[in-house]
Amino acid sequence: MAEDLKITTSENKEEQYRSLIPQIEALLFGETDLIANLANVAAALKEQFKWFWVGFYLVKNDQLVLGPFQGPVACTRIAKGKGVCGTSWAKAETLIVPDVEAFPGHIACSSLSRSEIVLPLMHEGAVIGVLDVDSEELSAFNETDAKYLQEVINLIKFNA
Numbered sequence: 001m002a003e004d005l006k007i008t009t010s011e012n013k014e015e016q017y018r019s020l021i022p023q024i025e026a027l028l029f030g031e032t033d034l035i036a037n038l039a040n041v042a043a044a045l046k047e048q049f050k051w052f053w054v055g056f057y058l059v060k061n062d063q064l065v066l067g068p069f070q071g072p073v074a075c076t077r078i079a080k081g082k083g084v085c086g087t088s089w090a091k092a093e094t095l096i097v098p099d100v101e102a103f104p105g106h107i108a109c110s111s112l113s114r115s116e117i118v119l120p121l122m123h124e125g126a127v128i129g130v131l132d133v134d135s136e137e138l139s140a141f142n143e144t145d146a147k148y149l150q151e152v153i154n155l156i157k158f159n160a
Contacts, residue, residue: 005047017148020048025155039068045133045152046070052129052136053112056121058083058129064089067129075109083107085130088118092127094146098139110134117141117151123158 008019027040038056046054047070055069057078063083064078075083081090083106088095098117100106113134121129131153135141 005044013144014148016048016095017144017151020044021151021155024152028155028157032157033158034158035068041152041156042068042070045149051133051140053110053132053134055114056126058121058130059089059127062083064112064130071134072110072112078107084116084118085132088120089127090128092120092122094119094150096141096143096146098124098141112136114138115140117132117145117149119146119153121153121156121158128158 005023006019007015010016010092016109022116024041024044027044029082036073042054042056045051052070053074054070054124055074056067057064058067059140064080066076078086080086084095084097084100085107092113095118097103098114100108100113113136115135115138117133121131131149133141133145133149
């Protein structure tokens with residue numbers, strides 16, 4: 001198991017992901033506890049990219065409930081279809097929001113968040129949670145993030 005991350009200082013986002021993904025794979029190798037794995041994934045992403053907030057919400061009793069995360073305190077529960085996370089859950093699709101203020105029904109857990117990407121966590125055809133990433137910068141996320149964050153999610157075993 002990896003104990004330290006090798007942080008890539010490249011300005012190229014794709015290079016950063018390519019360096020980080022094998023390290024995340026090593027962190028997850030042999031560990032079967034979902035919460036431990038989500039915690040390490042959130043920490044690794046936050047450490048590499050210095051985003052404002054990185055974390056997971058898990059579906060529990062028809063709500064998204066806050067799971068492992070890195071960053072300031074966050075909203076604890078989000079209803080299906082509400083905000084960016086709830087909408088990603090309801091649509092079962094990745095959402096890239098360049099300006100959260102322009103997103104109808106955005107839930108402001110922090111006024112410092114300016115842009116966001118949310119990816120659904122799928123298991124056996126159902127959304128079981130979301131990966132939520134926030135930035136203090138406008139338009140911080142793009143299709144490169146969507147592609148590689150999906151690769152990260154694909155490393156996580158949800159049946160553990």
